[in-house]
Amino acid sequence: MRILYIYSSYTSGGGERATLDLAENVQKRGGYVVTGFPKKSFLYESAKQRGLPVEHLKLYGSLDFRAVYWLMKIIRKHKVDILHVQQGKAFWPAVFVKIMLGNKLKLIFHRRTMLPVNKDFRGVYSPADRVIVISNAVKDVVVGTDKVNPAKVVVIYDGIKVQKFVDNINRDTRRKELGYGHTDFVVTTVSALNPPRGKGQDVLLRVTAKLRRKYPVLRILIVGDGAYRAKLESYATKLGVADITKFTGRREDIADIFAASDLSCMLSWDTEALGLAAIEAQAAGRPVIVTNTGGLVETVLPGKTGWVIDKDDDAGLERLLSNILDDRGKVAGMEHDCKTWVTEKFDAEDSITRVCEVYKQLLASIK
Numbered sequence: 001m002r003i004l005y006i007y008s009s010y011t012s013g014g015g016e017r018a019t020l021d022l023a024e025n026v027q028k029r030g031g032y033v034v035t036g037f038p039k040k041s042f043l044y045e046s047a048k049q050r051g052l053p054v055e056h057l058k059l060y061g062s063l064d065f066r067a068v069y070w071l072m073k074i075i076r077k078h079k080v081d082i083l084h085v086q087q088g089k090a091f092w093p094a095v096f097v098k099i100m101l102g103n104k105l106k107l108i109f110h111r112r113t114m115l116p117v118n119k120d121f122r123g124v125y126s127p128a129d130r131v132i133v134i135s136n137a138v139k140d141v142v143v144g145t146d147k148v149n150p151a152k153v154v155v156i157y158d159g160i161k162v163q164k165f166v167d168n169i170n171r172d173t174r175r176k177e178l179g180y181g182h183t184d185f186v187v188t189t190v191s192a193l194n195p196p197r198g199k200g201q202d203v204l205l206r207v208t209a210k211l212r213r214k215y216p217v218l219r220i221l222i223v224g225d226g227a228y229r230a231k232l233e234s235y236a237t238k239l240g241v242a243d244i245t246k247f248t249g250r251r252e253d254i255a256d257i258f259a260a261s262d263l264s265c266m267l268s269w270d271t272e273a274l275g276l277a278a279i280e281a282q283a284a285g286r287p288v289i290v291t292n293t294g295g296l297v298e299t300v301l302p303g304k305t306g307w308v309i310d311k312d313d314d315a316g317l318e319r320l321l322s323n324i325l326d327d328r329g330k331v332a333g334m335e336h337d338c339k340t341w342v343t344e345k346f347d348a349e350d351s352i353t354r355v356c357e358v359y360k361q362l363l364a365s366i367k
Contacts, residue, residue, distance in 0.1 A: 014276030114271035135295030159351030165283035193226035200267030258284035285335035
């Protein structure tokens with residue numbers, strides 16, 4: 001199998017990391033892999049660092065017909081038989097290439113977003129041979145709103161390299177490196193800090209301002225970067241919690257970050273297709289608080305590996321954090337269930353095996 005993965009993103013979110021992991025692991029399994037990403041993007045530079053063949057993806061819009069030329073050039077150069085498209089912006093150029101090549105090229109769309117396609121453009125799905133979605137919540141949108149044939153749709157959760165998180169990481173050393181003491185209770189959020197509100201970190205900061213006097217051990221660790229960071233830092237100062245809130249910027253050592261934490265939050269307020277950071281936290285044995293937004297609810301076992309609250313529910317989060325801080329032993333006792341849950345449900349090897357099965361099914365149908 002000869003697969004081309006394309007993604008026009010410039011950022012470094014969970015979907016981007018999952019795409020790189022997929023390509024890397026398919027290559028390790030003997031597949032011929034080539035990637036197409038914009039130059040100077042996180043994806044392009046990371047592909048080079050991982051030793052993945054990477055081509056410059058010149059895509060300037062959904063209906064950029066120049067991109068059709070560049071895609072065709074890459075496909076012919078590498079004799080690609082499967083085009084795996086990771087983002088809606090690249091769907092239309094991929095469709096035109098598929099129409100020109102017909103059954104010689106198998107086309108897969110990978111939906112990692114809850115946003116439906118504009119109703120005037122739903123025909124984009126028709127030429128696709130498969131549509132992989134990363135949660136049942138996304139499937140509901142693709143089938144229910146975008147009107148895609150359910151027979152084409154396959155739910156495959158984005159997986160993670162579980163072992164990286166369950167390996168014995170020295171928690172005390174990591175906490176000391178971050179400036180935390182043994183008794184500090186560290187609540188962590190990991191996400192790109194994009195406007196207008198990131199992943200609801202503003203809610204966490206407001207609740208922290210209300211709780212800090214009663215719980216002086218409370219500490220907030222905000223990992224990630226983006227245009228929203230400066231505004232969030234100013235907001236922390238305004239609320240009087242800047243001294244107990246640490247902004248690290250983007251970090252690659254996420255396993256170490258979660259090892260140093262006690263609890264993780266993903267308080268998405270808009271749409272969330274899955275929530276890779278919530279899965280990674282649980283893989284490290286850290287329970288999570290998530291909002292009832294999209295696929296986030298599929299990432300936790302309520303009461304065993306975390307909790308689900310309403311989005312933008314300051315009062316609900318305040319009550320929950322108060323209960324957790326009053327009984328910190330319960331959080332520590334959830335470590336085993338967290339690790340077991342992720343190993344059984346979100347292991348990358350299982351996810352990649354399922355994607356490869358889709359590839360094999362499609363290639364078997366080429367005449």
